[in-house]
Amino acid sequence: MxxxxxxxxxxxxxxxxxxxxxxxxxxxxxxxxxxxxxxxxxxxxxxxxxxxxxxxxxxxxxxxxxxxxxxxxxxxxxxxxxxxxxxxxxxxxxxxxxxxxxxxxxxxxxxxxxxxxxxxxxxxxxxxxxxxxxGIPVIKALREGLVANRIDSIHSIINGTSNYILTRMSENQMDFKEALAQAQAKGYAEADPRLDIEGIDAQHKLAILLRFAFGGRVKFDQIDCEGISRIRSEDIAFAEEFGYRIKLLAIAKRSDDGIEARVQPTLLPKEHILASVNGSFNAVLLRGDEVGDVLLYGRGAGxxxxxxxxxxxxxxxxxxxxxxxxxxxxxxxxxxSSLKIKSTSSILSRYYLRFHVTDRPGVLSQISKILGDHAISISDCVQKIRSEGSVVPLIVLTHAAHESDVRDAIRLIDRLKSIRGKSQVIRIESGAA
Ligand SMILES: NC(=O)c1ccc[n+]([C@@H]2O[C@H](COP(=O)([O-])OP(=O)(O)OC[C@H]3O[C@@H](n4cnc5c(N)ncnc54)[C@H](OP(=O)(O)O)[C@@H]3O)[C@@H](O)[C@H]2O)c1
Incomplete structure (x- = not known):
């Protein structure tokens, strides 16, 4: 022995x-x-x-x-x-x-x-x-079970705290603060939850996955990172109306000109396999060139x-x-060797945009003009009507656009007199599974 x-x-x-x-x-x-x-x-x-x-x-x-x-x-x-x-x-x-x-x-x-x-x-x-x-054997899967594959993409939910909060917001119509307090009470979130809710914990984990899935050095702060602290319950509800769930995803994709890597709240179609990963559970969806999609699911902490x-x-x-x-x-x-991480500004994606606007005639045309000037076309739009002059949410879903164009357009839109507060921008992922 x-x-x-x-x-x-x-x-x-x-x-x-x-x-x-x-x-x-x-x-x-x-x-x-x-x-x-x-x-x-x-x-x-x-x-x-x-x-x-x-x-x-x-x-x-x-x-x-x-x-x-x-x-x-x-x-x-x-x-x-x-x-x-x-x-x-x-x-x-x-x-x-x-x-x-x-x-x-x-x-x-x-x-x-x-x-x-x-x-x-x-x-x-x-x-x-x-x-x-x-507890999910993802490193072992990369090291052994998937060794015959070139890994082409990773879509993952690897921060249980954020996933728990988003699930409570979605299923129990809680606001962010309430859901965070519940996560803390249940021991899913630290007294100082910043590492989790600002996406840094998932950024750390994605850096490790990247190194072993794609094979090379990676600086974790090259991975674009945004947490869930700006997600409002109305975003969850509007996403639902359009057929999506909001998840904090850690994503890496291989392409000819480098690797796209980011941690971001993301709208996922409800039928996407990761959309039903709820509570404090984690899941990692790997795509290999031989095996296709492999999903690993389980308890990510405890x-x-x-x-x-x-x-x-x-x-x-x-x-x-x-x-x-x-x-x-x-x-x-x-x-x-070092992995080449692509700048996210060059990435093409669809977007969910939420504005708070003063309900007056002409607001929508001002916004759509700025979006159009930046080569961003609208695929869907909803404006909740109240009385004229009140502040209402206006939701726009876009066709695929470059992130840099979207950010530039939002900067201009946020300066309009009819816009209240900072507008919300969330990427829509329609890809794998
Ligand atoms: N908690 C999870 O669910 C989870 C999941 C995945 C990964 N991890 C990782 O696992 C690691 C441990 O996490 P944890 O939750 O077990 O942490 P924890 O409950 O805070 O425990 C830390 C332990 O380390 C001891 N310690 C701290 N500084 C020390 C030092 N300088 N010398 C000797 N002992 C020291 C503490 O001693 P005392 O007991 O005397 O204070 C305590 O026993 C972390 O890297 C964490 O990121 C945790």
Whole structure:
């Protein structure tokens, strides 16, 4: 029986889940994988804190370096989160020839180049299944199941908090603030939810997916990113009227002149397979040149689903064994060249536009004139009528237009006297599935 000695950094939501699986499922893991995991040390910030898992006090330390430098540790599992300290510990572990498992998307999105390069130099594994899609085995699918494919596109819902909020807004007619408060009460959103609702968490995850789906370095801040904090309940209702749902999508598409990559609220036709991914669930729709569409769906966060992915990474490392580095090509490919990310201004797409206008004759013609001057043609339009002079929403759906033209037109429209507040612009995705 092979024994793998594990050093755990962090015993919070995910660390506790990992500790629990490794100690509860000893026999199952031995029988199924022929591996015995031995937890040698666990680093936490505050060893005196009450824990949801019971463990011998002597395993705990407040010194993470004592774990990564311990010669009796074969694999370091980094689950402390944050970037600065996690980066130090992960690099120190790799320098000492230890394999690393991490769920830390921010760390890999920001410092993936140096971490994967160091891993290649030291012939160590860095496994990170839990960093994208929580319990969904999307990295494994890219690494193994879809290896015969060139991946042509990714359409994904990879931030459960945003998806939960949008679902509540849609199904329960809540406004954004109410839905966010409910997400916080249920533990789906942090007290400071900015990373989630501003799209940055999904941007981090898309950067990781891009690296391994398309094979190359990518700077995560080259990925255009917009969150859901400007989505109003009226947008959800109007989208519904036109036959669409609004989802925060992380999208990447390959084309001859580069890769289109963005995180944005998006109108999806109701019959699109991702339109029915609701609540805190995640889904990743991959299109391969051989296999066609593949959909991976499941829990994108939470202690047990995320720990399930971390344990699968540990088993992978155990099976590959130290010394063997057969799969290195994948890691090398992910750092050798840079991916060319296209500017979104050149991308052609349909748009949903929502204006708040003073209800007076001639407003629509002013708006359509500006749109026409920018080569944007209207496919649908709805104006809710109240009494003359009141402020009403005016919704316009466009045919395919360049993003730069749409932004320029909106800038001019927002200066019109009859326009109240900032107008809403949401891309419409009609593509895959
Ligand atoms: N939560 C999820 O659903 C989820 C899903 C996917 C990925 N992830 C990722 O998983 C990682 C862990 O998330 P989490 O939700 O488990 O976080 P968490 O609940 O806040 O736990 C963090 C743990 O790290 C310990 N810690 C923090 N700084 C430390 C330091 N300098 N030295 C030693 N220990 C330290 C804390 O110690 P104390 O307990 O003593 O405070 C705590 O046990 C993050 O990178 C996160 O992005 C989380």
């Amino acid at each position: 092979q024994t793998v000695r594990v050093g755990l950094l962090g015993l919070g939501q995910i660390g506790s889940g990992v500790y629990s699986i490794l100690t509860r499922k000893v026999r199952e893991l031995e029988a199924q994988c022929g591996v015995r995991f031995e937890i040698k040390k666990v680093a936490v910030k505050n060893p005196g804190k009450k824990r949801s898992v019971k463990l011998p006090r002597k395993l705990l330390t407040a010194n993470a370096f004592a774990v990564v430098r311990d010669p009796e540790v074969d694999v370091v599992v980094e689950l402390i989160g944050g970037v600065r300290e996690a980066r130090l510990y992960v690099k120190e572990a790799l320098r000492r020839g230890k394999h690393v498992v991490t769920a830390n998307k921010a760390l890999l999105a920001e410092y993936g180049d140096e971490i994967f390069e160091l891993a290649c130099q030291r012939k160590c594994w860095v496994q990170f299944e839990a960093s994208v899609g929580g 202690s047990r689903p995320t720990a399930s992915a971390v344990v699968s990474d540990l088993v992978d490392i155990a099976k590959r064994g130290s010394g063997r580095f057969a799969d290195a090509a994948l890691m090398m490919r992910a750092v050798r």
